Amino acid sequence: MTESKDVNAGSTASKERVAQFNQRFDFGSYAETRQFLDELAELSKRDDYYPDVSFGKTYANISIDGEGQAALREMNSTFIADMQALVTKTKN
Amino acid sequence: MTESKDVNAGSTASKERVAQFNQRFDFGSYAETRQFLDELAELSKRDDYYPDVSFGKTYANISIDGEGQAALREMNSTFIADMQALVTKTKN
Incomplete structure (x- = not known):
């Protein structure tokens, strides 16, 4: 996960107008994390x-940055929703 | 990867006397990364x-923090060396 340094703030500011998507999932075991x-x-x-x-x-x-979210939207991807659905499945 | 906040600097300083071990590996393909x-x-x-x-x-x-390095030393683990050896194997 890279952090943008101030010196590049100008060039990255336009790209990162969309806030970065961050989601943490906690699991009951390493086996669940691996699955x-x-x-x-x-x-x-x-x-x-x-x-x-x-x-x-x-x-x-x-973590999915602004660029990643734009790319997923462009290809009408359900990546984020499908990822979230994985977690409910993994925990049952 | 969590960053220690100043407010806890006192309590984490003693634990983090040993510098955190960080190593980045770059791969030629996603398949190599997965392997x-x-x-x-x-x-x-x-x-x-x-x-x-x-x-x-x-x-x-x-990333392996001071505590992790101490735990690995205690059990005479060759985890870090074996991990580094994996990379040379993955890239051949």
Whole structure:
């Protein structure tokens, strides 16, 4: 997950007019975290879209910047909704 | 990957005397990134140690804080060396 430095604020400001999408998911076990990450990988391959992901034993944080959100909109992708649906499925 | 806030600087300073270990690996394809992450998961299960990982399509960044490094030393784990060896294997 990269942070934009002030020195580039001008050039990145226009690109980042849309706020970055960040969502954290917490899981009950590492196995659940892995299952989510594996299924997220399938979504990424389906849409050829690869968000920035950070994870540990029982959490995953997904970040999608303004550019990424625009790209997903352009291809009418349901990536975000499908990702959120994965979590409800993983936890049942 | 969490950043320590100033308000807790006192309490985290002692824990973070050892500098955080950060290593970024860049890959030629998403398939290589996935292979590395899958093999890293096996190392994590072997040592019951789960570093903070952030990744995108063709990179992975591994962070191990002072506490994690102390835990790995205590169990004479070769986690870091084995992780680095994975990369040379993944890229061949």
